[in-house]
Amino acid sequence: MIPWLQNPSDSFPPIEQALDDPNGLLAAGGDLSPERLISAYRAGIFPWYSPGEPILWWSPDPRCVLIPDQIHISRSMRKRLKKKDYTVVFNRNFAQVIDACSAPRRGEDGTWITNEMKDAYCNLHKKGLAHSVEVYIDDELVGGLYGLAIGKLFFGESMFSKVKDASKIAFIKMVEQLEKWGYALVDCQVSNDHLFSLGATEINRREFQLYLDQYLDEIGQTHWQFGLPADQME
Incomplete structure (x- = not known):
């Protein structure tokens, strides 16, 4: 299971907790506010998801x-x-x-x-x-x-x-x-x-x-x- 980001104040988990399969999946939920996105990139995380899915956050290894x-x-x-x-x-x-x-x-x-x-x-x-x-x-x-x-x-x-x-x-x-x-x-x-x-x-x-x-x-x-x-x- 991966963490679900419910509130604007919810922080991303450490990137070391990202899944191996699928490679790099770290968390779901949250929003695409500037604050959230900047926090993500500064932590080595990016959003990637398909229409109809919740926002998925990734940090693959290797990069x-x-x-x-x-x-x-x-x-x-x-x-x-x-x-x-x-x-x-x-x-x-x-x-x-x-x-x-x-x-x-x-x-x-x-x-x-x-x-x-x-x-x-x-x-x-x-x-x-x-x-x-x-x-x-x-x-x-x-x-x-x-x-x-x-x-x-x-x-x-x-x-x-x-x-x-x-x-x-x-x-x-x-x-x-x-x-x-x-x-x-x-x-x-x-x-x-x-x-x-x-x-x-x-x-x-x-x-x-x-x-x-x-x-x-x-x-x-x-x-x-x-x-x-x-x-x-x-």
Whole structure:
């Protein structure tokens, strides 16, 4: 059995109590208030659930992460980046990015990004904690991602592509900027081949906790200007 969060004052259990099967399931219930979400991410926890389910909270072990200076850019991807037929922009249209991320993937019927989730992360965006990275071709949004920046850690949430390589372009340009800003880690949550191809790796929960302990309260870069092209970021 996992704990049920009934009241706003209920705290998350220690992440070491997360289940092995399903991997990382820690608690259920609660809400998606900014306070609850910030508390979750600071503890290494994130929400993930399907429509009709209670809010489920997770902290998997191992954890998929990427250290910014270890990003892998393939030869073909380098050629794609050099074309520069795209523009990468930070925080121009967060709501549109999360809408695009919520669209069902090929072969899937639904999405885990519910309207409740959209509203919650848009609220975090208004508070300057959630950010979007957007790729435009001919002024059309064709790819991007969103996540949270706390201290010198970035917690990635979801990405999308409407054309080939668009999400990779967004991810690479964001990571390059995070490295300039001195960020220590990008939390990718759960591994997949797409992330591994970009240089992501897996670390155990104890190592991930060390990153949280060391970098959450570091003074992170505050120059996530709204609507600014990536090549103009300081």
